Amino acid sequence: MEFINLGNIGLIIGFLLIIVGFWGVLTQKNIIKIIIGFSILNTGINLLIVSLGYVKGKTAPIIDATIATEGNYNVADKIVDPVPQALVLTAIVIGFGITALMLAYAMKLYKAKKSLEINKFNDLKW
Amino acid sequence: MLKNTLMTLVLLVMAYLFYGLYDGYELRDSLSGISEHFATKGAEEVGAANLVTAVVVTYRGFDTLGEVTILFLTASIIAFFLKLKDEDFEKTIEHRDTSELLETASKILIPVIFLFGIYVFINGHLTPGGGFQGGAIIATGVALMILANPNIKLNYNVIHWVESISGVSFVIIGILGILLAGGFLDNKIIGLGKFGELFSAGAIPIIYSFVGLKVGAEISNILNKYQKSQKEL
Numbered sequence: 040m041e042f043i044n045l046g047n048i049g050l051i052i053g054f055l056l057i058i059v060g061f062w063g064v065l066t067q068k069n070i071i072k073i074i075i076g077f078s079i080l081n082t083g084i085n086l087l088i089v090s091l092g093y094v095k096g097k098t099a100p101i102i103d104a105t106i107a108t109e110g111n112y113n114v115a116d117k118i119v120d121p122v123p124q125a126l127v128l129t130a131i132v133i134g135f136g137i138t139a140l141m142l143a144y145a146m147k148l149y150k151a152k153k154s155l156e157i158n159k160f161n162d163l164k165w
Numbered sequence: 166m167l168k169n170t171l172m173t174l175v176l177l178v179m180a181y182l183f184y185g186l187y188d189g190y191e192l193r194d195s196l197s198g199i200s201e202h203f204a205t206k207g208a209e210e211v212g213a214a215n216l217v218t219a220v221v222v223t224y225r226g227f228d229t230l231g232e233v234t235i236l237f238l239t240a241s242i243i244a245f246f247l248k249l250k251d252e253d254f255e256k257t258i259e260h261r262d263t264s265e266l267l268e269t270a271s272k273i274l275i276p277v278i279f280l281f282g283i284y285v286f287i288n289g290h291l292t293p294g295g296g297f298q299g300g301a302i303i304a305t306g307v308a309l310m311i312l313a314n315p316n317i318k319l320n321y322n323v324i325h326w327v328e329s330i331s332g333v334s335f336v337i338i339g340i341l342g343i344l345l346a347g348g349f350l351d352n353k354i355i356g357l358g359k360f361g362e363l364f365s366a367g368a369i370p371i372i373y374s375f376v377g378l379k380v381g382a383e384i385s386n387i388l389n390k391y392q393k394s395q396k397e398l
Contacts, residue, residue, distance in 0.1 A: 112208030
């Protein structure tokens with residue numbers, strides 16, 4: 040049972056979410072569903088980055104009584120990598136911004152054609 | 166048919182590439198260089214129990230300023246993009262009545278949600294959480310407010326001023342860091358305090374409170390814009 044640990048589980052689910060997200064973006068016709076696809080894709084990538092910071096058998100990077108004693112706060116051999124988690128915080132915020140912008144565009148597109156079907160927007164098709 | 170085949174092919178190739186990456190993955194059993202430094206020295210250098218907060222607010226504080234700027238940019242683009250025409254401004258839309266349940270529950274829940282959001286960002290240096298998370302929780306309260314009463318008029322001036330003042334204060338604290346301590350956004354401008362208590366980690370709780378207020382105000386602003394732009398549909 041070598042692969043049942045948080046790092047591998049996170050990687051597998053992350054890759055699956057990325058593929059599901061891509062499938063949604065490629066196949067769906069409704070603009071809102073495409074945006075949901077992008078959101079799932081985003082979540083998958085975030086999960087992937089966090090999993091890459093996992094260190095075998097270690098706990099969350101928060102120093103409290105369970106991993107440190109008073110006066111000795113060196114926890115290098117007890118925690119997972121905090122840097123990918125901090126980076127993912129940035130990525131989540133940017134993902135939020137992109138989703139919010141896409142929803143605003145969806146609103147404008149709906150106003151233009153009174154429909155959210157992507158097939159109706161064929162003005163650039165020749 | 167051709168389209169579906171191509172799509173399946175693309176996804177399969179992607180899955181194959183991912184399999185290669187997954188196969189080459191080896192579980193780590195120690196921290197990498199820079200993280201090792203954060204884990205060993207983080208507590209005494211920054212004083213925050215939550216090391217992710219220490220990285221986000223102090224070691225990579227400039228990055229966080231960039232993040233806040235990106236949120237601000239998003240809010241501005243949406244405001245520009247969903248700008249209402251003057252004749253739409255006075256329009257009121259007839260919404261279906263909201264259910265009794267939602268209306269009553271929102272009255273009880275909204276103060277609690279705001280309180281929880283404030284708790285999350287004030288305790289960002291001790292517990293999992295922080296400014297962005299707390300701000301997002303506050304914005305969910307605003308979203309509930311809009312759902313419960315679709316014609317509500319949010320006070321734009323309050324949102325605007327909270328956002329501006331907290332953004333400016335964030336930068337001022339950063340500059341104070343240059344003048345009084347080691348560099349931009351250094352948290353040692355006030356004493357680090359006792360490790361693990363609410364008033365510890367120097368300026369981190371203050372910075373995170375401003376970030377939380379700013380993020381909450383910005384997301385509320387975006388929600389407000391969405392709500393208003395329904396008028397032109």
